[in-house]
Amino acid sequence: MTLDPNAALVLFSGGQDSxxxxxxxxxxxxxxxxxxxxxxxxxxxxxxxxxxLRAGLAAGFPAWGEKLGEDHVIDLSVLGQxxxxxxxxxxxxxxxxxxxxxxxxxxxxxxxxTFAAAIAYRRGIKHIVTxxxxxxxxxxxxCRDDTVKAMQVALNLGMESRFALHTPLMWIxxxxxxxxxxxxxxxxxxxxxxxxxxxxxxxERETLHGWGYGCGACPACTLRAQGWQRFKAEAG
Numbered sequence: 298m299t300l301d302p303n304a305a306l307v308l309f310s311g312g313q314d315s316x317x318x319x320x321x322x323x324x325x326x327x328x329x330x331x332x333x334x335x336x337x338x339x340x341x342x343x344x345x346x347x348x349x350l351r352a353g354l355a356a357g358f359p360a361w362g363e364k365l366g367e368d369h370v371i372d373l374s375v376l377g378q379x380x381x382x383x384x385x386x387x388x389x390x391x392x393x394x395x396x397x398x399x400x401x402x403x404x405x406x407x408x409x410x411t412f413a414a415a416i417a418y419r420r421g422i423k424h425i426v427t428x429x430x431x432x433x434x435x436x437x438x439x440c441r442d443d444t445v446k447a448m449q450v451a452l453n454l455g456m457e458s459r460f461a462l463h464t465p466l467m468w469i470x471x472x473x474x475x476x477x478x479x480x481x482x483x484x485x486x487x488x489x490x491x492x493x494x495x496x497x498x499x500x501e502r503e504t505l506h507g508w509g510y511g512c513g514a515c516p517a518c519t520l521r522a523q524g525w526q527r528f529k530a531e532a533g
Contacts, residue, residue, distance in 0.1 A: 300423035300458060303327040307426045308413055309351075309368075310334075311343035313509070313521060314428030314466055316350055316494045317474055320481045321465045322426045323354070323361040330366040330420065332413055336373040336405065342502050343495045344370070350493045357485050367420075371412055376405060406439035407448065414452040414460055423461055430466040430474075442467055471524020472531065479532075496521045 305322040309315045309331040322329045333347055347368070355362030406429065413425050429440040438444060442464065449462040466474055478486050490509075495502060497511030497518050504510065508525035511518040 299421060300417070300460070301328065301421050302423050304366075304420070304422040305329050305424035305426050305463075306413055306417045306420070306422045307331050308333075308409055308428070309347060310428075311345075311347040311350060311494060312428070312496045312517075313471075313490055313494045314430065314474060314496075316490045317478050317481075318426050318428040318465055319350075320354065320358075320361070320478060320486055322424070322463075323358070323364050324481055326424060327364055328366050328422075329364050330422065331368045332416060333368070333370045334373045334409060334412070335370060336376040342500045346493060346495045350489070353489045353493055357489060358482060369416055371416075373408060373412070376408060404439075406437070406444070410445075410448045410452065410462070414456060414458075417460060418456050418458060423459065424463060425460055426463045426465070428466050429464055430469070432466075432468055432470045470527075471520050472527035475524055475528035476531070491525075 303326055305326040305328070307315065307319045307322050307329060309319050310333060319329070319331065331347070331351065333344055335341070335344055347370075351365060351368065355365055406427075410425070410427070413427075417423070417425055427445070429437075429445065431441045445462055445464055445467075449460065452458070452460055452462075465477070469477070475487060475490075478490050482489075492505065492509060495510060498515040499512045501512040502510045504513065506513055506522065507529075508522045511521070513522065
C-alpha cells in the first residue's frame with residue numbers, strides 16, 4: 298500500500314483540541330480527511346457540532362476548504378456497552394481509587410488509533426493527527442506520549458506500513474492551544490472554535506461562557522476555562 302505523504306487523517310471529535318489539530322493539519326497537508334467516533338458518549342452533542350465546524354472552516358478559510366476531504370464516522374457503540382464510566386453512563390464525575398477520574402474510558406484511544414490506521418490504510422493516507430496531550434489533561438494514560446509512540450510502532454508493524462502519528466498539542470497547555478489557533482487562523486479561528494466546538498463532559502450546550510458552551514463545572518470545562526483566561530491575560 299502506497300501512502301500519500303501529503304495527506305492526513307484527523308481524529309476530529311468536535312472539541313477544542315481536535316478542531317485546533319484540524320486547522321493545524323489543513324495548514325500543512327494538501328488533503329485532509331476527518332474521523333469521528335460514536336461510542337455512546339454522554340456528551341454526544343460533540344458529534345452534532347462536527348459538520349458545522351467543518352463548514353465554518355471551509356467558508357472562513359477558502360484555501361483550507363479546498364483541502365478538506367471526506368468525513369468518516371464510525372459506530373463504536375460496543376465500547377459504550379462494555380464501559381462503566383461517567384462518559385458513557387449518567388454518573389457523577391469523580392476520582393477513583395486508582396487515581397484516575399471515572400471519565401476515563403479504558404481502551405478508547407487505543408481503539409481510535411487502530412480504526413484510524415485502518416481507514417488511513419484504505420484511503421492511502423500517511424499522516425494521522427490526534428489532539429491528545431499530557432500537559433493540561435485529566436491523567437488518561439492513553440493520552441501519553443509513550444502510548445502514542447508505542448501505538449505507532451504496533452500499527453506500522455501490524456499493517457506493514459509507515460504511518461506517522463502526530464500530536465501537535467502533546468507538550469502545550471490549554472492557553473497555548475488557544476494561542477496556536479490564533480497563530481493558525483487569527484481571531485476568526487479562535488471565535489469559531491470558541492463558539493463552535495464542544496468540550497463539556499455533561500453535554501451542556503445552552504450556556505455560552507467567555508470560553509464557549511458548557512456546564513462550567515466538569516473537568517473539561519474547567520480546563521478549557523482556565524486555559525482561556527490565561528490566553529486572554531497573556532494576549533493583553
